[in-house]
Amino acid sequence: MSQFSFLQSEFAPVYEHALKAESAALSDPRAACFYARLALETAVKWMYERDRALKSPYDTALSALIHEPSFRNVVGNALVTKARIIKDHGNRAVHDTRPVAQQAAVTALRELFHFSYWLVRTYAKGAKPEAGLQFSADALPKTAQVEATTLARLQALAKSFEEKTKAHEQAEAARLQTEQARAQLEAEIKLLQDEIAAVKKANQAAPDTHNYNEEQTRDAFIDLLLHEAGWPLDQARDREYPVRGMPNNAGEGFVDYVLWGDDGKPLALVEAKRTKRDARVGQQQAKLYADCLEKEFGRRPVIFYSNGYEHWIWDDAGYPPRGVQGFLKKDELMLLHQRRTGRKSLSATDVDSTIVERFYQTRAIRRIGEAFENDNQRKALLVMATGSGKTRTVIALIDQLMRANWVKRALFLADRVALVNQAAGAFKTHLPHVAPVNLITDRQAEGRVYVSTYPTMVGLIDDVQNGVRRFGPGHFDLIVIDEAHRSVYRKYRAIFEYFDSFLVGLTATPKDEVDRDTYSLFDLERGVPTDSYELDEAVTDGFLVPPKAVSVPLKFQREGIKYDDLSDDEKEAWDALEWSDDGQIPDRVDASAVNKWLFNADTVDKVL
Incomplete structure (x- = not known):
């Protein structure tokens, strides 16, 4: 049965x-x-x-x-x-x-x-x-x-x-x-x-x-995520690794998972807690395990702790713990270890003036650097007027972050194919050596900078090749969001939650009109972006011209609609309409009635 x-x-x-x-x-x-x-x-x-x-x-x-x-x-x-x-x-x-x-x-x-x-x-x-x-x-x-x-x-x-x-x-x-x-x-x-x-x-x-059987589910899910990150877990020391020096009576402990480097030293550890407990309960115990492994091998591992549903990464040499959707691959962990000593100061790394030459572009890059380096923040929002060079600004930012060894791979996201193609062209012009990849036209190519629409990236997140995710949570070090909109965050926020990366948003919306959701995504106070350069400033400084309004009147809005002016087909459609309960058919519709019909709230909602 x-x-x-x-x-x-x-x-x-x-x-x-x-x-x-x-x-x-x-x-x-x-x-x-x-x-x-x-x-x-x-x-x-x-x-x-x-x-x-x-x-x-x-x-x-x-x-x-x-x-x-x-x-x-x-x-x-x-x-x-x-x-x-x-x-x-x-x-x-x-x-x-x-x-x-x-x-x-x-x-x-x-x-x-x-x-x-x-x-x-x-x-x-x-x-x-x-x-x-x-x-x-x-x-x-x-x-x-x-x-x-x-x-x-x-x-x-x-x-x-x-x-x-x-x-x-x-x-x-x-x-x-x-x-x-x-x-x-x-x-x-x-x-x-x-x-x-x-x-x-x-x-x-x-x-x-x-x-x-939530305990079985937890273990199975952690194993699955580790396998998807390329960890086979086929050696005895991968699980329940014994350590000495723990502050208990026996002085011993067992690390749930140890992720080893090619040199035989630990790159990371994973502490698994019961599913009914907050994953953060394991933070202190994981730290003690890291202390023991560092003492034994001379290298401090990156710390992961999980209850099977929530996962946290803690590189306690630089950042506080943060939530993560999975585990990093071996090369990503190796790179993280290298950056502990090989990362250069952003304040001492120049901004390429051949990419950006305007003061406000350099200022924006410097302020992002201060947020990342001095404040230990991982998110930034730039408010820049249309035409002020947002794309070139982030290209120069990516160039600086790469030369300073903060970023190896970056992802540029936009909501329309035209904007993605435009960005791909700009990267090829100003930063050709990073081998920019347009994921819309070539989904299998490899490079250091990838450009994509949101739906394309959502589809690729689940792309698994021989059991290993192509784009794991640690694949990108930086994600740039072009033309940030609230609807984008609500619809595709999962992308930013999935990747464990620095996040930079670009928007031309005036800072006082940027919605609360956008500021919250970047962990910022409402109305206080990382940097802003708005239209009025750009006009005053002579970089942009003020907008000029052009009125385009519509004849039927001014004059209404007359039956006698309609074509035969339109007259037939007019006669077929149910105008009123008494069967009366008008010979015209006044402009006021047309405007009332066109601009009622329901119509506006439909247009939006």
Whole structure:
């Protein structure tokens, strides 16, 4: 009997995929991970269609759905982490050329089991599974398959599912072309959501005593993140490394994970705490472990501590602890160690006057340097008028940071393709030796400066090659945001939270009009950017000319609309309109009525 049989009654589509995953777990791990991910995606999309507490994100991809804040609010941190484990193992199964380990399939099935239990317990109208029900790896089917699924066949299968989903979405869109069909669907959805809300409320009234095995999830997720950063963890000393000199009776301790350099010395350590505790509880213990390792090897490791859901990095030689989305790769940690001694002073590093020659551009670069170097800040916001040379300013900034060994790789983000292409051209002109890469036109190229739109970067964050993320959290040392808007931060804030980097924002919006969200993203007081050079100053200094307003009147706004002036087709459309309850059709619409119709609040909202 399937361990997922509790899904069959009310969640048959999820059950079908889970059953396939369960059947293949021991004999075909690659297929098992794929079907586990498919089961999760089916369940999550079911939730989004029926639970009005969930707000649809910018994209319908599984990654976007499970990272949407409203999803976290509904399911909680533990289940988001379980979903990420299932998703990542499924992605690796489809894209990783290396064999998929049996343990990966077992882990994905175990986490899917707990997510499925929660799904049924929360949304099922009928019988619920027993609270004490637990997943057992020993109960997985041991029947051997003749042939395991090849990577090519699985990729073809994944493509087939994707094409079927798109075809279904297109058919639904076509079906809803008429307003009547849309209204009927909205009414059906509302009834369904009302029903689900009532069922959910009743189910949640009873306490959830199921053991979700969060400790296993924590360990599995930390292992997964370390593997994605390129750490194989295949040596005995990688885990539970013994140290001496701890302030306890025995003077001994065991470091959960040690990440070693090629020279046999520790680059970093990871301290894992129980999932129900704040990750920062492990900060002091991790520091003591770092003291012991430094005494033994003569090099102080970078400190990571985690509870499986939240992760913190602490390079206590320079910065206070900060949240991070994962772990750094070996070359990134090596670079961090080199910078402890090889980083030059920004105040003593000149700004290239062949790139920027205006005083306010140099001043902006110097003020960012002061914020980074003297104040230990990692974010800066520049307010600069359009036409004052924002792009050249950040090119000169990146050049200075690279020459001072503060930055190796930088990412320039803009919200439109035209701006990205313009920036790529500017980097090639003023900083050709950094090999600028336009990720819109060439996603596989390597360089030191990358330019991209936000959606392109969001898609590439999940790009995994042979089990290792191409762009890990430590890949970029600096991110520059061009033409910063509040909508960008709300929609794509996850990019800035994912990468552990310096952050510089550029905006032409006057500093008093920059919204609170923008200042908060850069950890700044409202109205106090790192530096500003606004239009009035630029005009006074003679670098820009004042704007000149041009009035463009519209004839029908001045004169209204006359029936006799319309074409035959327009007259026919005019006659077909329902002007009033008494059937009277006017022969003109006055200008005041046109303006009232054009400029009401609802129309303005639609335009915006």
